[in-house]
Amino acid sequence: MKARVFVSPKSTVLDPQGQTVRSALNGLGYHSIAEVRQGKYFDIAIAEGVTREQAQKDVETIAHEVLANPVIEEYRVELVD
Amino acid sequence: MKARVFVSPKSTVLDPQGQTVRSALNGLGYHSIAEVRQGKYFDIAIAEGVTREQAQKDVETIAHEVLANPVIEEYRVELVD
Numbered sequence: 001m002k003a004r005v006f007v008s009p010k011s012t013v014l015d016p017q018g019q020t021v022r023s024a025l026n027g028l029g030y031h032s033i034a035e036v037r038q039g040k041y042f043d044i045a046i047a048e049g050v051t052r053e054q055a056q057k058d059v060e061t062i063a064h065e066v067l068a069n070p071v072i073e074e075y076r077v078e079l080v081d
Numbered sequence: 082m083k084a085r086v087f088v089s090p091k092s093t094v095l096d097p098q099g100q101t102v103r104s105a106l107n108g109l110g111y112h113s114i115a116e117v118r119q120g121k122y123f124d125i126a127i128a129e130g131v132t133r134e135q136a137q138k139d140v141e142t143i144a145h146e147v148l149a150n151p152v153i154e155e156y157r158v159e160l161v162d
Contacts, residue, residue, distance in 0.1 A: 006122070008122075008124070018123070018124075021123065021147075021148075024147070025143060025147065028147070030139055030143055031128070032127055032128050032131045032135065032136065032139050033125060033126075033127065033128070033139075033143070034126040034127060034128045034129075035125070035126035036123055036124070036125050036126075037123070037124040038121060038122070038123055038124075039121065039122050039123075039124065040119060040120065040121045040122070041087070041089075041119070041120050041121070041122055042099070042102065042117055042118070042119050042120075043089070043099075043117070043118040043119075043120065044114060044116070044117050045114075045115040045116035045117075046113055046114065046115060047112070047113050047114070047115040048115075050113045054113065055113065058111055058113050058114075062106060062111055062114070066102075066105070066106065066109070067102075
């Protein structure tokens with residue numbers, strides 16, 4: 001089983017990395033780009049023999065406790081078979 | 082219109098960041114985690130008045146030339162309305 005966790009800055013939080021990418025792209029001549037926000041994701045392989053429920057629970061906990069900083073970031077968990 | 086670009090290390094390339102996350106998670110007691118690979122993604126807002134074809138072309142070019150390093154990374158482009 002595989003899980004994917006997406007982590008991005010909350011929409012109310014400034015994203016200086018994304019702003020830098022946008023202004024670099026505009027500077028390179030890509031004027032069709034209005035906004036860029038950057039996030040990260042984690043492709044997680046779950047060990048054999050773990051139930052779907054357990055995997056969901058573990059990955060949710062990991063996303064909340066380790067991979068994201070819930071003060072400034074939001075995350076989304078997807079389970080893939 | 083929105084586009085999303087996912088960039089991850091090629092599967093043949095070592096991903097030390099992902100390996101570090103996996104070993105940290107295992108160390109914290111999450112033994113159900115077999116492997117972690119880390120990637121990044123970009124949420125891109127396209128300016129009004131750009132056609133879907135033009136946006137697709139621009140974002141493909143940007144992904145290839147700027148956002149990813151095609152020598153060691155692979156990328157995937159999604160257009161979202």
